[in-house]
Amino acid sequence: MKVLVIEDNEELAQNITSYLTREGYICELATNHFQAIDKLNGFKYDCIVLDIILPDGNGLDILSHIKSEKIDSGILIISAKNSLDDKVNGLELGADDYLTKPFHLPELNARLKAIYRRKYLQGAYEIRFNEIYINTDNMEVSVNDNMLDLTRKEYALLLYFLTNQNRVLTRQTIAEHLWGDYTDNLMNFDFVYQHVKNLRKKIVQADGKDYIETVYGLGYKLNTNK
Amino acid sequence: MKLIQKFTLWYLVITFVVLIIGGLLSYYSIKSEVDYEQVKYLRKNIDFTIRELNRGVIPDSLSQNRMEISELAMSTPKTRLSVTDTLVYTRYLRRKEPQLKVSTSQIIGGHHFYISTYGAIVDTRDITTAVVKSISTIFLIMLVVTGLVSILISRKVLLPFNRTLKAMQEFRLQQKKPLRLMETKTTEFKKLNNFLSLMTNKALKDYQTLKEFTENASHEMQTPLAIIMGKLELLLESQIDDExxxxxxxxxDAVEKLSKVGQSLTLITKLDNREFESQETVNFSQVLNDSLFAFQELIEMKSLHLEKQIADHVKVKIHPLLSNILLNNLIGNAIRHNIKDGVIRVELTPARLEISNSGDPLNFPAEKMFNRFIKNNQSNESVGLGLAIVKQICEQSNIDISYDYRDSMHILRLSF
Known part of the structure; x- marks a missing residue:
């Protein structure tokens, strides 16, 4: 996947690009409005990560440009402003998703992949990972052709692990992915622990390998080398 | 009691007292004037009789209805002109009436005559009646006039004052509109208005500064926080030991918490600033069911027992986003502050929503429940802004919220 990151803060841009590069994406960076337009006119990208506050122009202008030039890329807005107007405007102008700063890099990755799935694979997407098979269309999961009876959160968790393979996911990161914003730190870590435990149990019971491992003190990781 | 009513009442009381004194005074002056005139008239009659007697008219022919002439012995001492009150039987009224009597004795042509005459004096009762009648008429006129005038005054003179009061009542810092007061020529009102304008403008300015600061601070915080968070996440992937x-x-975790505080404070600031003004009618039953559905797994995981009674199609006027945050916070709280194998009870009727959960009593006063950064010790992960946000949302959406602790249950009640 080819991604253009439009972000004026270089440190943050570097975080994003280095995480996404390790994920195997080809990343390019634009740190201002001019660069962004320049790159958009010259190259084709699958996804665009767009900060809407830029030193020399509003990111929403870039969004309008993308639409008027009929550039067919998935767009993820990142913004420090958790403002409803920006969100609504952004989505109305054709952005595919909106992420508020500060965000977790695995979350950004998961959102980008989801956009990619929706945009280029028309949503009906089968994820296959060794013996694990996921049909994102009807949210069915099977291991070795044994159907798994997963709860919604367990399903979301499995998908999250599969999008961030071999990555350490802290319990905070997982909790936020599962329950989102606005819940005033509701998620006790026990909940995450419980969900992960149940998920692992169900996969193992279906004769799957126990890919998810506890990284002591840190969180969890889906280890593909097992 | 209205100011104008008080003034009017005092004015009427004073008028009343003055009128009573005035009435007494007029009573006495009328009486003395009438008496004086009567005596003057009776004396004229006597003088006339004396002149006639001097001319040699026979006393009998002068003696008539009210004039009495009798001859006295020469030896009786002469009496001077005297005025006395007497009671005379009047046939017409069939009773004795007070009369004025003027009498004298004179020696005319070698005869000593006693001459006396009397005449009706005006009955004091009549004077009293007249005085009372006129005074009360005056009072009545006063009453009507004062009433009308006070209404006019309160409409006209007190209008700027009343406008000011109304403007103050309607004044809200959040609306960011300066206080607009009516022009007035009354010195006191001018002073009051000047003072209020100065004060509210200052408050508005301070509020604006504070608001901008909070907003900017929390926005400016987010990017560095995002950088730190990202760096730490990248660091996690590198070769590191357990320590x-x-x-x-x-x-x-600390960065995460800081960002949560920032987000919550931004949300509260936005609520303060009334950024969520558009009030739509939300199907509360649906939002509540969705919210409970989202929390279902958490509830089960904590082995909590959920009892719900949700009426269908309950409509509440609230911003859709706020309704989500409100319910998520309330249900989230009910889960977090619950005990093992506890209960969550959710009851929604068209008039109110009641969310209660089992739990240990608060270790702080219940009034502080909705304050910022107030929390029970046992859940230190929480930021302590959830209920402050809930309160703020309720205030903005005209929903009453109250808290109660009964039978080991925390009860939060929202009345629409």
Whole structure:
């Protein structure tokens, strides 16, 4: 996947690009409005990560440009402003998703992949990972052709692990992915622990390998080398 | 009691007292004037009789209805002109009436005559009646006039004052509109208005500054926080030992918490600033069911027992986003502050929503429940802004919220 990151803060841009590069994406960076337009006119990208506050122009202008030039890329807005107007405007102008700063890099990755799935694979997407098979269309999961009876959160968790393979996911990161914003730190870590435990149990019971491992003190990781 | 009513009442009381004194005074002056005139008239009659007697008219022919002439012995001492009150029987009224009597004795042509005459004096009762009648008429006129005038005054003179009061009542810092007061020529009102304008403008300015500061501070915070968070996440992927991992995770958790505080404060600021003004009618039953559905797994995981009674199609006027935050916070609280194998009871009727959960009593006063950064010790992960946000949302959406602790249950009640 080819991604253009439009972000004026270089440190943050570097975080994003280095995480996404390790994920195997080809990343390019634009740190201002001019660069962004320049790159958009010259190259084709699958996804665009767009900060809407830029030193020399509003990111929403870039969004309008993308639409008027009929550039067919998935767009993820990142913004420090958790403002409803920006969100609504952004989505109305054709952005595919909106992420508020500060965000977790695995979350950004998961959102980008989801956009990619929706945009280029028309949503009906089968994820296959060794013996694990996921049909994102009807949210069915099977291991070795044994159907798994997963709860919604367990399903979301499995998908999250599969999008961030071999990555350490802290319990905070997982909790936020599962329950989102606005819940005033509701998620006790026990909940995450419980969900992960149940998920692992169900996969193992279906004769799957126990890919998810506890990284002591840190969180969890889906280890593909097992 | 209205100011104008008070003034009017005092004015009427004073008028009343003055009128009573005035009435007494007029009574006495009328009486003395009438008496004086009567005596003058009677004396004229006597003088006339004396002149006639001097001319040699026979007393009998002068003696008539009210004039009495009798001859006295010469030896009786002469009496001077005297005025006395007497009671005379009047046939017409069939009773004795007070009369004025003027009498004298004179020696005319060698005869000593006693001459006396009397005449009706005006009955004091009549004077009293007249005085009372006129005074009360005056009072009545006063009453009507004062009433009308006070209404006019309160409409006209007190209008700027009343306008000011109304403007103050309607004044809200959040609306960011300066206080607009009516022009007035009354010195006191001018002073009051000047003072109020100065004060509210200052409050508005301070509020604006504070608001901008909070907004900017929290926005400016987010990017550095995002950088720190990202760096820590990248660091987690590198070759690190267990000790280092623990340090990184602690830092990561702290950053997470800081960002949550920032987000919550921004939300509260936005609520303060009335950024969520558009009030739509939301199907509360649906939002509540969705919210409970989202929390279902958490509830089960904590082995909580959920009892719900949700009426269908309950409509509430609230911003859709706020209704989500409101319910998520309330249900989230009910889960977090619950005990093992506890209960959550959710009851929605068209008039109110009641969410109660089992739990240990608060270790702080219930009034502080909705304050910022107030929390029970046992859940230190919480930021302590959830209920402050709930309160704020309720205030903005005209929903009454109250808290009660009964039978080991925390009860939060929202009345629409």
């Amino acid at each position: 280092q991992a623990k340090l990184i995770v602690s830092a990561h």
